[in-house]
Amino acid sequence: MKKQINQLLPTLLVMILILALTVTTYHISFKQEEESCYNRLENASNAIIQSIQNRMQDDLNYLRLIGKDFSNEDHLPTYEEYSSRLSTFEDVSLFERVDLLMQNNTMYTMHKDVQPIQSNDFLTLNADAEYMDQVHTDPLTNKKSVNYYVPIQQNDSVVAYLVGVIQCDTLDEQFYTQIYSGKTQNLIIDTTDGQVVMNNQDILDYDTFSTNGCKLLSPKKDVIKQIHALKSGVVKFEKDDIKKYLCYKPIEVFN
Numbered sequence: 540m541k542k543q544i545n546q547l548l549p550t551l552l553v554m555i556l557i558l559a560l561t562v563t564t565y566h567i568s569f570k571q572e573e574e575s576c577y578n579r580l581e582n583a584s585n586a587i588i589q590s591i592q593n594r595m596q597d598d599l600n601y602l603r604l605i606g607k608d609f610s611n612e613d614h615l616p617t618y619e620e621y622s623s624r625l626s627t628f629e630d631v632s633l634f635e636r637v638d639l640l641m642q643n644n645t646m647y648t649m650h651k652d653v654q655p656i657q658s659n660d661f662l663t664l665n666a667d668a669e670y671m672d673q674v675h676t677d678p679l680t681n682k683k684s685v686n687y688y689v690p691i692q693q694n695d696s697v698v699a700y701l702v703g704v705i706q707c708d709t710l711d712e713q714f715y716t717q718i719y720s721g722k723t724q725n726l727i728i729d730t731t732d733g734q735v736v737m738n739n740q741d742i743l744d745y746d747t748f749s750t751n752g753c754k755l756l757s758p759k760k761d762v763i764k765q766i767h768a769l770k771s772g773v774v775k776f777e778k779d780d781i782k783k784y785l786c787y788k789p790i791e792v793f794n
Contacts, residue, residue, distance in 0.1 A: 577773045580786035583716040583723060588790050591714055595792050598632045598703065599669075599687065606689040606701050615698060616691075618647050625649065633713065635684070635706035641699050648679065666690070667697050671793045674707060674734040683707040685729075685736060687793070710737040727790065730767045753778045762787065 605624050609616050616624075621639045629636055629649055639647040670688040677684040687703040714737070716723045727737035754777040755762065762785070765772055769789040776783055 573775075576784055577786070579718055580723070580773060580784055581788075583718050584786045584788050587714050587716060587725060588788060591790055592792060594633050594713070598634060599689070601628060601632070602637065602687070602689045602701050602703055603669075606691050609691045609699070609701075610693060612693070615641065615693075621647050622649065632703075633705060634687075634703040635680075635709065636704050638702040638704065639699060640688075640702050642697070646702075667692060669793075673729055673732050674736055677704060677706070680706065707736055728766060730769060730789075733767070756782065 605628075608624075609620075616639060625637045626649065636649050638649075641647070667690050669690070672686045672688070674683055674685055676682070684707060685705045687705065689701040689703070690697045691699040691701065710727065711725065715725060725737065726735065728734070729736055756775040756777055760772060760774060762772075762774055762776075766787050769791075771788045773784060773786045776785060
């Protein structure tokens with residue numbers, strides 16, 4: 540019996556060695572695959588961020604140009620002047636529409652009749668600098684939107700604003716990734732108040748991410764605090780018994 544055990548011992552040791560090597564190889568391969576996943580997510584995030592920055596910069600530069608032209612006039616833009624300058628731009632820009640908010644709290648818009656629409660926004664702005672507001676319900680469409688204001692100045696005072704209206708539910712048609720057969724989803728958060736600007740396919744409930752529904756696996760970070768502090772990182776979490784990866788990076792558009 541002892542002789543048989545001694546004969547089997549080398550084979551047993553080889554089997555244990557093979558098993559150890561297999562486990563080690565699997566562990567290394569898994570880590571490499573995980574790292575590859577992180578890298579692909581980060582590269583995709585960088586591509587979306589660059590796309591958003593380029594689109595915003597191009598559209599804002601055009602708005603600024605129109606605002607400068609109107610500022611050089613000796614009168615407030617008429618509806619016809621406003622309409623002719625912006626009708627073509629609206630069709631190709633990121634903005635759902637561009638309104639003209641006047642000092643007397645009336646507003647011209649392409650999506651309504653020439654009759655001005657009453658608004659109190661001008662009284663609350665009172666600034667000579669560009670401004671982006673937070674997510675709100677647009678009074679004309681009743682949809683979640685974000686506005687970008689470009690002031691028009693005459694005689695050293697603001698007389699009107701060009702208001703670029705970004706409709707939140709159309710953003711995911713503009714900015715998305717095609718990696719992982721379209722299963723990658725995107726979420727844009729306003730870090731000033733935590734509101735969701737874009738939620739592509741409802742990736743997760745942002746408000747409850749750190750409390751319930753999502754179990755953070757690695758690394759151990761307070762993701763919500765990281766996002767609001769404009770930090771970058773990649774984490775693995777579990778939701779509905781499915782492991783997922785989350786890459787978060789600041790877009791750095793305006794505020």
